[in-house]
Amino acid sequence: MTIAELATVTGVSAHTLRYYERAGLVPLVERDPSSGHRRYSRGHVGWIEFLRNLRTAGMPVREMRAYARLVARGDGTWPQRQAMLKAHRAHVDAMIRRLQAHRRVLDRKVRAGCAPPRLEVAD
Amino acid sequence: MTIAELATVTGVSAHTLRYYERAGLVPLVERDPSSGHRRYSRGHVGWIEFLRNLRTAGMPVREMRAYARLVARGDGTWPQRQAMLKAHRAHVDAMIRRLQAHRRVLDRKVRAGCAPPRLEVAD
DNA sequence: GCTTGACTTAGAGCGCGCTCAAACGTGCAG
DNA sequence: CTGCACGTTTGAGCGCGCTCTAAGTCAAGC
Numbered sequence: 113m114t115i116a117e118l119a120t121v122t123g124v125s126a127h128t129l130r131y132y133e134r135a136g137l138v139p140l141v142e143r144d145p146s147s148g149h150r151r152y153s154r155g156h157v158g159w160i161e162f163l164r165n166l167r168t169a170g171m172p173v174r175e176m177r178a179y180a181r182l183v184a185r186g187d188g189t190w191p192q193r194q195a196m197l198k199a200h201r202a203h204v205d206a207m208i209r210r211l212q213a214h215r216r217v218l219d220r221k222v223r224a225g226c227a228p229p230r231l232e233v234a235d
Numbered sequence: 236m237t238i239a240e241l242a243t244v245t246g247v248s249a250h251t252l253r254y255y256e257r258a259g260l261v262p263l264v265e266r267d268p269s270s271g272h273r274r275y276s277r278g279h280v281g282w283i284e285f286l287r288n289l290r291t292a293g294m295p296v297r298e299m300r301a302y303a304r305l306v307a308r309g310d311g312t313w314p315q316r317q318a319m320l321k322a323h324r325a326h327v328d329a330m331i332r333r334l335q336a337h338r339r340v341l342d343r344k345v346r347a348g349c350a351p352p353r354l355e356v357a358d
Numbered sequence: 359g360c361t362t363g364a365c366t367t368a369g370a371g372c373g374c375g376c377t378c379a380a381a382c383g384t385g386c387a388g
Numbered sequence: 389c390t391g392c393a394c395g396t397t398t399g400a401g402c403g404c405g406c407t408c409t410a411a412g413t414c415a416a417g418c
Contacts, residue, residue: 226313
């Protein structure tokens, strides 16, 4: 699988894929021996999609890097990874709750009609 | 209410509050006539919290500015505002769904244990 | 052999959302 | 009068996450 194909299938630009690799998010990328072009496996598709999900959920790149390095270091790092995932899951839960609360506010606003915001100094 | 008080109660720094005002997100801020200090009303607390919610939900500042300008232009702009809110609500819904899907993936990963990512070139 | 096109690299540039620095003004307590 | 806390302004700086440019390499088709 070439970088262009991975870009197409994941929706992440080739530029960004190279950036992710430089940033330490995608270890173990093999190369075509003659051309030097990157060769991706099917597993990379899932990995990139997982990275995108982490980003969507607000995880900063440096934390994703820490996670990727643990993965690269092997199975012995699983306890640390599990702890990170749990912490992240809690973060995601909190974000979902905030968004749901916000959604309710929006819904009320949409239905309520005009002019709730009163910004004059009254007190 | 002073800017420091508003900062404390909303959790948004005074620096950022001034930035928001410059950015056109907070119209109608009155001033103490002698000192020139900003005077905020109770309504500003709600407005700032609403702005923070919009940001949390991923709305870019320029769109928040567009909304704020409609508010400043008065009640006649309600149809446009309502349309913006509806579009934003749809955006929030999509984001919630993405996060929930991601959350399920995380849950599975946490339970499943080690070593799902296989990045070797096999195909 | 020449062109075309997909890839490579190092490194610069950019938009966003703050965040802070510098210099100055106001008002009150000691 | 002095000092201090708290506010003001303009404008610069910063971290993040890409995004793009320039110059070069390689493989295939005419």
